[in-house]
Amino acid sequence: MTQAPAASRSSRRRHDREIIALAVPAFGALVAEPLFVMVDSAIVGHLGTPQLAGLGVAAALLMTAVSVFVFLAYATTAAVARRVGAGDLSSAIRQGMDGIWLALLLGIAVVAFMFPAAPWLVEVFGASGTAAPHAITYLRISSLGIPAMLVVMAATGVLRGLQDTRTPLYVAIGGFAANGALNLGLVYGAGLGIAGSAWGTVFAQAGMATAYLVVVIRGARRHDASLRPDPAGIRASAQxxxxxxxxxxxxxxxxxxxxxxxxxxxxxxxxxxxxxxxxxxxxxxxxxxxxxxxxxxxxxxxxxxxxxxxxxxxxxxxxxxxxxxxxxxxxxxxxxxxxxxxxxxxxxxxxxxxxxxxxxxxxxxxxxxxxxxxxxxxxxxxxxxxxxxxxxxxxxxxxxxxxxxxxxxxxxxxxxxxxxxxxxxxxxxxxxxxxxxxxxxxxxx
Incomplete structure (x- = not known):
């Protein structure tokens, strides 16, 4: 009579440990993401109100464009986790690479649209005449970092599927610190103004994507998983x-x-x-x-x-x-x-x-x-x-x-x-x- 409740308590404790081990680092990584925009706002705000207004418009457009593709993280997490459960780590990483290749292709497509369309998008969003030039500058430069942002999403999904939420936390902290330092150096040290803030974000996102790719590539080599793009796998990830x-x-x-x-x-x-x-x-x-x-x-x-x-x-x-x-x-x-x-x-x-x-x-x-x-x-x-x-x-x-x-x-x-x-x-x-x-x-x- 006492064994079943004891087994139940043991199962709950095991699930609790797993949930805490995965959720706490994931929470830290999630909180770090909006801090990018907060740091940019704090630094650009000292340049003047038109610059800050331009950043607000551009950042809203940028985050909308990126958040639409959050499925890159969600779908990749589920697909990779299933293969981890089945004990096929090579296939899990291969599946993750398909998601990363899809992210890269989507990112290139978004840049191809957003860079030339920046003036129109800023106008549609209702930016004032004084804020619009700054918004266009920031949006065009920062859009170059979208492929890296989407790769970060997909690679985060890979690691979550591999039951690793600590690495995304460390990468997010490193990216946040790099973003702040680069923004200060380029905006004020190099005198680039709002363009410096945009370049700082692009470089920070590229660094984060590189860090993720290093981790994933090491795992692929360890488990003999192919890194080449697989059209069928990419289509399956998209579907x-x-x-x-x-x-x-x-x-x-x-x-x-x-x-x-x-x-x-x-x-x-x-x-x-x-x-x-x-x-x-x-x-x-x-x-x-x-x-x-x-x-x-x-x-x-x-x-x-x-x-x-x-x-x-x-x-x-x-x-x-x-x-x-x-x-x-x-x-x-x-x-x-x-x-x-x-x-x-x-x-x-x-x-x-x-x-x-x-x-x-x-x-x-x-x-x-x-x-x-x-x-x-x-x-x-x-x-x-x-x-x-x-x-x-x-x-x-x-x-x-x-x-x-x-x-x-x-x-x-x-x-x-x-x-x-x-x-x-x-x-x-x-x-x-x-x-x-x-x-x-x-x-x-």
């Missing part, structure tokens, strides 16, 4: 990533619609909304770290032909997601007297912000379940379902959100619509997890 691209675009559409609705509610509402989104992004890093651990662990279990282990890991990670969500919600409530004044001293913005912020705190446990199950299904390679579920969520959210201004709603009502969006996501993901249809074992899905 696996397409559903996740649809999912990502649908999620971006939700956020864009929410921001557009907030803007229609007035300057006070959009200001408060942006503050809430900044906090939402910060909590997302913590929850996404658990999801990344889920991708790696679930993929490995299914590749090893261990459906029971995959289900047990899924249950434990959901518990982690709920507990983390509760903790983050409490932290938001307790920290609000410190957090809000950092962003605004306007009493009308604070008044609009507070009810919606408390709602965000309440739904953090739901967010925890959503992030975790998203990671579980990604790790299982269940991309088509994720794409369909996110499209359903978008179709439910859009009319509800667009009705907020005509009905005389405020920012809190908009965030009730966001709460509905998260509830729909949780329902669709929970139903899939309960069905067990994601549990497909083998080195490939």
């Amino acid at each position: 696996a990533g397409m559903p996740l691209l649809v999912r990502t675009l649908s999620l971006r559409a939700v956020l864009l619609i929410a921001t557009a609705v907030a803007a229609r509610l007035g300057d006070t509402s959009i200001a408060a909304h942006q503050i809430i989104l900044s906090l939402w992004s910060l909590t997302a890093f913590a929850l996404d770290a658990i999801a990344i651990a889920g991708q790696a662990i679930i993929g490995r279990c299914l590749g090893a032909g261990d459906p029971a282990g995959a289900r047990a890991a899924c249950r434990r990670m959901v518990e982690w997601g709920i507990a983390s969500g509760v903790g983050l919600g409490v932290l938001i409530v307790l920290a609000r007297p410190v957090f809000i004044p950092l962003f605004t001293s306007d009493p009308t913005v604070k008044e609009a912000l507070l009810p919606a912020l408390l709602l965000v705190a309440v739904i953090q446990p739901i967010a925890g379940v959503v992030f975790v199950l998203d990671g579980v299904l990604m790790g299982a390679g269940d991309g088509p379902y994720l794409a369909g579920a996110m499209l359903v969520t978008l179709m439910v959210f859009t009319p509800v959100a667009l009705l907020v201004p005509p009905l005389g709603g405020d920012l809190t009502m908009l965030w009730w619509a966001m709460t509905l969006m998260m509830a729909v996501r949780m329902a669709t993901l929970w139903l899939r997890a309960r069905s067990g249809r994601w549990v497909v074992t083998g080195a490939t899905r």
Whole structure:
């Protein structure tokens, strides 16, 4: 009678150790990414307001272009982890190289579009006449680093699939330090202004990509895996990533619609909304770290032909997601007297912000379940379902959100619509997890 509970406790402790070992470094690497833009903003801000405004426009365009291809990391993690679970490290690294080659090809294509289109993109984004020249300069130069950025994404997915989240953390820290030093030296030391900031970012990203490639190439040589581009493998990587691209675009559409609705509610509402989104992004890093651990662990279990282990890991990670969500919600409530004044001293913005912020705190446990199950299904390679579920969520959210201004709603009502969006996501993901249809074992899905 006592053996089963003891075995269960042992299994939970084992999963806990794995989750912590993968999630903590992943969280550090995730937090390091937005610090690139923060450092650039701090350094360029001292050049003048037009330069900083130009950086803001260019950075938003650049990050949008790059974030669309986040499937390079997600799909590669799942595919590599399955082969690791199956004990075929050579095939795992070969699969990872296909993802890296795909990233390089996509990066070249994006540069070929963005470099000549920079003036048009900046104009469409609404940059002022004084900010536009700086935005064009930064966007054109920094776009040259996009291939390296996408290679970093894909290579990060390779290492996550190999159950290694420490190396991405070390590379992210090194890239962050190099970016800061290069920006200071080129902007002020070399007198290149905003162009120096863009070149510093390009060189830092190229250094990160090189570091990743050194690690992957060493692994390929150790396990006798080919490094040559394989057209069939690259096509397979692209096909696996397409559903996740649809999912990502649908999620971006939700956020864009929410921001557009907030803007229609007035300057006070959009200001408060942006503050809430900044906090939402910060909590997302913590929850996404658990999801990344889920991708790696679930993929490995299914590749090893261990459906029971995959289900047990899924249950434990959901518990982690709920507990983390509760903790983050409490932290938001307790920290609000410190957090809000950092962003605004306007009493009308604070008044609009507070009810919606408390709602965000309440739904953090739901967010925890959503992030975790998203990671579980990604790790299982269940991309088509994720794409369909996110499209359903978008179709439910859009009319509800667009009705907020005509009905005389405020920012809190908009965030009730966001709460509905998260509830729909949780329902669709929970139903899939309960069905067990994601549990497909083998080195490939």
